[in-house]
Amino acid sequence: MSWTDLAAHGRILIVDDAMENIQILHHVLGEEHDVLFALDGEKALEIARTQRPDLILLDAIMPGMDGFEVCAALRASAELRSIPVIFVTTLSNPEDETRALEAGAMDFIAKPFNVAVVKARVRTQLTIKRQADAMRELSLTDALTGVSNRRSFSDTLQSEWRRCLRSGTPLAMILIDIDHFKLYNDSYGHQAGDTCLQQVAAAMKRCILRPQDMLARYGGEEFVVLLPEEDIAGAEVVARRLQEEVAALSIPHRNSPTSNQVTISMGVVSMLPGEASSPDQLVRVADTLLYEAKESGRSRYKLAAPA
Structure with a gap:
């Protein structure tokens, strides 16, 4: 055409x-x-x-x-x-x-x-x-996985923050990390690692059901989901769906201390945009929650809804 x-x-x-x-x-x-x-x-x-x-x-x-x-x-x-x-x-x-x-x-x-x-x-x-x-x-597309890239996420985060601020609705974010991905690459090789990233991205993309929602590759083995007009309860539903879809792939991970297959950890946050908050704060909270999920055993999520 x-x-x-x-x-x-x-x-x-x-x-x-x-x-x-x-x-x-x-x-x-x-x-x-x-x-x-x-x-x-x-x-x-x-x-x-x-x-x-x-x-x-x-x-x-x-x-x-x-x-x-x-x-x-x-x-x-x-x-x-x-x-x-x-x-x-x-x-x-x-x-x-x-x-x-x-x-x-x-x-x-x-x-x-x-x-x-x-x-x-x-x-x-x-x-x-x-x-x-x-x-x-x-x-604005990640060449390996076909989902949005970090630049696209950053642009969308700013515009959706402003939109939710105008409408008085919450903005939710899920920061996702593939557990022990360096060990996966060491065990199976970087080509298999690329295939793993593609499979995980495709599985998570199936969880993005609304037109306004976004899945992006945040960097390396990290991904991020942006959920405009979604409270913490709705964001948790999406996080559970992400866990289930990735688990259903049953990708072997023989050297993982967490599981014998590929798993993900997540930080889940929903925030009401306002004068006392910012998009950077949303990212920082999600990053802190992801760190807590990884420190407490991985293959899980931590969530919060700050005022």
Whole structure:
């Protein structure tokens, strides 16, 4: 499948205070794409946050928050800045186009527009977006196990902390260590160790059931699970599931002082984000609990829910 093929069936947000303009663009693009619309800038930002469109077609002149302000707000948001914007507006001076590009727009189409030109420009921006998304996915994925990498975890931790802070909901984290993994490598070799990591990662991935949950490789034989909007009781359910899935693999570990097969230890914490707490604190508590689990015999978890 080519990048051009992937540019089809995008989610496009049309922002214009005139419904007739929205209807015209919907007619032009609706057969190939999922089309959303907003009649003002504030609603456009709300839809962008909740629906995450692949592309925004934005009018410049609107009452209240105009298109330039909307574009600037999108670019100022870590969550939304990657969404490409095309201005579609009656403004036609070079100065207006320059202002739009300086605000962060990727393209500029003057009204009245040519239908073929609109389709071509939309296709181009969606293709570029798909390519950028694919490259970003590669940069945020652990090459060995196929789960998210530590950079991806760090980015997601920051954004989910802010989201849970806004909504007043808890954020849970499980820090996981494969017990005596150095001894496993010494016993079976590094190639077998890589296979073990892949099998354990795949087993734990089966425990991640909600779209907002995340499994990442934290480093070496350590993994981490992030559970937004989850209290300590829910996090414990996931921890038990992780233990069961890894145990079901029955991977032999002849030199382990803990068991004759591969096991995991975990630190489980749920915290309500607030002014007196931080994402780093969540990680530190999980790390301390993991240490306690390992010191008390391994193949177990320790949990806490600090205020």
